[in-house]
Amino acid sequence: MPKSPVLPVALDPDLDLDHLVRAIAADAAPALASSLHSAGSRYEWEEIVPELVRRLLEAAVAGEPSVHDRRRVVDVARRCARDWVPLQELEHCCQIVLTVLFRHLWNVARPRAAQDLLGISAGAAQILPRVTTMLRRAYIDEMGRTGGRTVADLVVTTLWNGGDVASVARVAGTGMPGSCVLAALSPVVPPDETDAEPVRFGAVPPGVLGQLPAGGMCAASPDREWLIALLPAPHDEDPESRPAVRNAAIRLVAACHAAYGRGFVAGLAAVTRDDAKAAIEEAIGIGGLLASLGEHDQVAFLTDAAVGVALAGRGDLRHRLESRLSVVRSHEQLWETLRTLYRSDLDRGRTARSLGIHRSTLDYRLSRVEALAGVSPTSVQGILLYSAGLYSAELGDDDPAL
Template structure:
């Protein structure tokens, strides 16, 4: 075992390297320099801050009131510099993780129990400092008008998984025991006026919190009554689609209490990725249990390769993939699909027969259309991944031109034009979240 005072002496001597480790972990982070400029005058630089906080941990002392005030002021300055709270939290976590790794790297094996106790002390001290920082961040909007509204800040805090009581009190919001998380994206052509109307509506909803904009919006609906929360999310999505003239992609998740909000956001975001890929998506929120097959495809690269092989024979024809996409978007209504494609219904039948002949799969059968739907979804997922989440419409328009065989009496350019309209109705180019 180490002798009395040996580990504290080692850590004190290690302090300069601890300072270096934290600096290396934070170097290059976009928020580091503004935070460093704000913290320097208050704490005397990173090295002095490391030495002071390490001394408090080793002595087992709590943070003095003057230090808590400094951390509060740091939060105020971060808010006034418009540093988002999740980014501030990320910097905080990076610094703490780097400090812990650095200290543990020099601790002798015989001192692990003592080191664990010191780590627990440091966590408690850091938690108190972080709470003071968040309190300052929350109070900044009332002291100066430059930071974001408190309700948006509260939503970001819950989404980040950070303590939210201080901000909720400052915002005058009584936190619900649980929240339904809705994520949605509106078409790229929506204007600032659309967003103003939507945000005003959200601000008027009692207890509803939100973050983002129409390019990637996260809304938290109080879910003491889950069914009521689902109805509210569906009503909001329908209103958003009507306001922006849609289509709108949306997904929801409700996993438990406040601590489960980050996981719910992750699940809803994954579902949203699939919703943007399915060819028959509606203007409503989808839940994970509605898209289990598609979510399974998302995580199976081998299956997705095999599904790609299902579609590859269709490249021998023209407009065949797009025909399937529009047919699915029209809920298999052939008359409507023909109108959307601006072709005669006989031409639609010809194309479906051509698809069957080329692929060996009958799109008129239940099994066949399900397989094609899965294949188109998989191809769409691949396109979204390649474009970084942006829907470029690459899949739908790959087969443009007149129909093979010359049976399309009015096809050609008209088919391309109307088909493009049908594709636009089914696959808007969503913004990345």
Template sequence: MSDLHARMAARAGDFTAAVVARCAAEAPFYAALPRTTLRGEVARSVAAVHALLLRALRDGGATGPVRPGDLTRLVEWSARRAEERVPLEAVVAAYLIGAEVWWQTLTEVAEPGELGDAGGSLLACLHAALPAVVLAHGNAHRDAREQLHGEDGRVRRALLGALLAGQPYEELADLARVAVTGGHEVVALAYGGEPPGRLVQSSLDAFTGTPVLLDHVARIALLPAGADLPGLVARLETDVGQPVRAAAAPAPEPSAVPAAAQEAGRVLDLVLRLGRPPGCYRLDDVLLEHQLARPGDGLALLAAKLDPLEDHPYLLETLRVLVERGLNRRRTALELCVHRNTLDYRLQRVTALTGLDLAVPAQARLLQAALVARDLAGPEPPPRRPAP
């Protein structure tokens, strides 16, 4: 498929010119545009979609017909077109014209044996792209109405606020035209920085295929039950270009949303305090840490078990890596780039200073818990903004 990719890439300029010319001739909206707009913004959009089709042709479906980041960009392009008052029928017509020109070009440059896979790639791209484009266009029109009237936005925010507060929500759901019956996943989000709210919303909508209730301030999202949350977090990281940590809790019915939101918030706070890597977490993933974090003197006493190592940071690091590697000494030595004998000497020093022997299972568990307690007893992260 690489030879065909090269042949199609060589026709990029002809493809863009042909699509723009046909749009101007066949779609009334484009026919009314100035030539400078057609040759500028419209041609750039066509060229971007052409690049997407080329990548799908080159990859041969290895990463799916449309990569997650490409799909999010399509959503963003469509949202901008809607903000510019481009009718949805004109956008769809442009995509279909582009598909026809792409196929015509394929028949001119492809060998007979290449057309089947290339045609399948084209149809797969349309199947993935058009629903997302239509959804984004509708969302953007909704956002435009919110900017003009503000009512839809207020209703959706009020709906999510009512659900999070355990207040009556049925009338708000009807006004917002959002179905909230049944189960949900309440997800608390933390980013490496401050991603644009619209980009996060577009990514969530494109991944789930449905508008997602999202509070950009409290960073709480209400997702359908059964959603692929690890996949969603990985997709969101790609789209926003930042590490993402998420904590999820199930809400089997709307009345359970407040408790699920509190659980997700507690889990996320623990994940941040413990410095866990990006990803999606549930209470089961931090169950021990959650229990250790309960108020009381036990946490400080447990953390104090490691006070003798305070002046020996390399011993603390060695113990931490050993715990993270499941007490596997070979993997720990490789991670620390030290000889196995050096590792054994360090662990003997840990035992001598703390009085706790890693060779004794009960004492090894106590050392693991002491590490967690030490992390929890450290400085807390900045407080998360509370949900309404």
């Protein structure tokens, strides 16, 4: 390591800096293994971290990364991009290394060197954002050069991990919509295919990408179990009340159905700059609920699925509903009639056509339901009661995680 005017004052001049670098790298290894969930202990951090320690220490002391430091940091970022280490984990690696580095410096500093070390710490705080930007630019450049991943993949992964998606998108040369809705798309598994292997998503089919609105993007989640889409929404308006957002999600669901040959659903959530990760979790929770209910080709925000969400965490309430409506559920024909009626938005003509029966037959069945349960299926009370019962029956005995 080149000599610095600060290091001889702060540190023992006889200190073996190569030994210090190795000690810092070894100390950082457990934190890297436990904190970086994708790469973790599987990646060859021991080949990268010592170089990062040297570069970060030199840059902190000098207050500005040298040309040599920049080149070596860029080399590290490019290698991680080629090895498919998530960008956010590389950034987190730098933060861990800096934390361990300064802990070691305080341990080996000469007496009364606190002021010098505080100066180095301040320098590190100033240069870390610049180093992070260098990492991002080099990583994104290498990702584009080697192919196999898109900016949408990077944005979705950053969202998934709770990273600074706006900064990443800016470095990647793409703008994040000022207001947007996240759609978590999932296939609905037919009852006769519950033992089949789940769909593992890779590249998004062109037919799905073609349905994205201007400024939207879509990519597979890092675990490849979901398709995550970002849909632009009108500024300063509640996206849940805007048909354009729902219609865009409906078109994506239909395109997924056509591309993958099975029904899809989409959980929707507005993305906030303060907590984008919460939007991912909310959208996936709603999408999982819709899929568990067998709701083919449906899209919903949290408020749309309020009944299902409330029932999902209340096994006792589901058992009460099962007992209350058991007399209707025992008549399979009547139960299916209720399900079709509500899926048809109480349109009796549409319900009768879907069931292949006459309107008078439908009216008779609904009167039978009222006679058995004491509540009309088309009254406000009946709609709430029977809809909740249908939700509860689809959820079963397990408590879905939302």
